[in-house]
Amino acid sequence: MTAVEVSQETFDSLDPATDEVVGTYPVQTREQVEEAVERAREASRWWMSLGFDGRAERLRRWNATITRRMRELCEVVQRETGKPYGDAQLEVVLAIEHVAWAAKNARKVLGRKRRSAGLLLSNHTATVEYLPLGVVGVIGPWNYPVFTPMGSITYALAAGNTVVFKPSEYTPGVGKWLVDTFAEAVPEHPVFQLITGFGKTGAALVGAGVDKIAFTGSTATGKKIMAAAAETLTPVVIEAGGKDALLVDSDADLDAAADAAVWGAFSNSGQTCIGVERVYVHERVYDSFLEKVLALTGKVKAGEQYGPMTMPAQLDVVRKHIADAIARGGRALTGGNVGERFVEPTVLVDVPEDAEAVCEETFGPTMTVAKVRDMDEAVEKANATKYGLASTVFSKHNGQRLADRLRAGMTSINAPFSFAGIASLPFGGVGDSGFGRIHGPEGLREFARPKAVAKQRFAVPLKLTSFTRTDKTEQLVGKLVTTLHGRGGKE
Structure with a gap:
């Protein structure tokens, strides 16, 4: 040895x-x-x-x-x-x-x-x-x-x-x-x-x-x-x-949207960079959506559907975010308890937009659900973050238009995380979510x-990169370029 x-x-x-x-x-x-x-x-x-x-x-x-x-x-x-x-x-x-x-x-x-x-x-x-x-x-x-x-x-x-x-x-x-x-x-x-x-x-x-x-x-x-x-x-x-948002429009399939929100927020104990941490729901369907989310969340058990927090120090972050949300007027409709290894699935409502649970990455099994008057407000709030990794939209008719307006590297429409499973799509974010793509x-x-190569196939009389270049050549090139590119606008 x-x-x-x-x-x-x-x-x-x-x-x-x-x-x-x-x-x-x-x-x-x-x-x-x-x-x-x-x-x-x-x-x-x-x-x-x-x-x-x-x-x-x-x-x-x-x-x-x-x-x-x-x-x-x-x-x-x-x-x-x-x-x-x-x-x-x-x-x-x-x-x-x-x-x-x-x-x-x-x-x-x-x-x-x-x-x-x-x-x-x-x-x-x-x-x-x-x-x-x-x-x-x-x-x-x-x-x-x-x-x-x-x-x-x-x-x-x-x-x-x-x-x-x-x-x-x-x-x-x-x-x-x-x-x-x-x-x-x-x-x-x-x-x-x-x-x-x-x-x-x-x-x-x-x-x-x-x-x-x-x-x-x-x-x-x-x-x-x-x-x-x-x-x-x-x-x-x-x-x-990331601090990824899920948007639910008034015409969304609410059963599918609720299922995606619960999976996106709680799977892998919420330890997912592209996981759902914020949900913005059109006021017309807010109550129905929330009811469905709570029903599904009630069936999710820590230690069964998902495991413990892998990194013990993250428990303190989750505990702090939940406590801050409640101290600032928010309510935990489910969960809210942080144990020594597991965190119960937690649905938070009435949380101010400047609370840590909305602004900072929690990386735990929590989600905030907020009511918005329309999808313009939803997009505005979803984009009001220093992060910009992923996002999800549920809408039968407006999905693409909403996705186009979201400041995120990736958006999934009417399904959770589908961009991650499509190998031909780039994966990455903007802002504090990073840069570059895998x-x-x-x-x-x-x-x-990238390696660029230019190869001359045959010589031509118009030598542009030579000290043998003549005045005639320069005049001819000037006329040629003017003919090609000088007619696109007016003086």
Whole structure:
């Protein structure tokens, strides 16, 4: 045993429902992180050389392994997060869909394409292609430890990059499972590596010379990562928090809207960045909608339909938001109780718009429900937030018009979260919810750099970029440009 192994600090991953130790992992040092990035740098040359087809074949191989061993992965997710098996399976299934899409579409999105060279340079061909960045560092969250980081990992790999992955300290076992199964499918080189630890390990990854950082987590941590990455001009893609709204119009299917609100607010203990935290309901249907929401909420039991809070510190945030809402005149029609591990599903009404439960991300099984006079007021209040991640609209006739007006990166109409399951759609937000995109063509391009090439096919007498250019040439070019572009307006 080496001296490094003897002195290696470790930490335990715990089952949040029982505090049982699930696994023990190293707290990797800056030197160890830098060594992992260097290995990834060396492996990247081989991974790039495989081309789209070679990488796609290996990604499909990995995806088949994930699919065949889905139950095994779901059990790891269940033990480290506490979520029900069905919820774990849902995020794994969505991740499988994204692996398949990225592998299939990488060439189509990133491969070389012709562009018009224009009239002045019509003797040229013009092409653009998207090349790998090199090594991508991914820092993942604990709430959806498969689906969310795989939105970066999969697309980065399909684009030709190698990946060094730092999962949350609450879900290192999930990260290890993903990396180990990838190594079974791609044993030749360390294309996809795991590093474990706490915030310092993540900070070490940011400063280790990677070519891009993909981060999912809180807005506060995202700002710290951006500041650190700025020191080396390392680009970042940030998927941070949200305070997402659901709008219910007067013509909405109220049963479907209520079901979506309850699922969106309480599934995964409300620990969902795109979860429903605020609901704005047209006054004509407010009472009926609220009645349906309360009836459905009464059937949702903490510890049955959803698990414990994965991160203990979040209990204090939820408790504080509920207390502030009630102190400011709000009422808890259900729940309101925060235990040592679980939070009861909580429906809050009459909460002022400047209360913490409306303004700040709660990240727990709560929702505020507010009555609005019309959908103009609903849109105005929904947009009155520093966040801008996701949103949901229920309306039979006005869904698209309302969606168009919402300041959010994603909107689902008449169904909850459907944009997350459509692999061709980009995922990401604006404002304090971050920037950049994962998933879809935009997600592939996020992990590639455009390379433009202009090639002269034959020489022409009109030489514009030469000291041999004549006055006659300049006059001819001036007339040509005036003919082409000078007639679009009047003096």
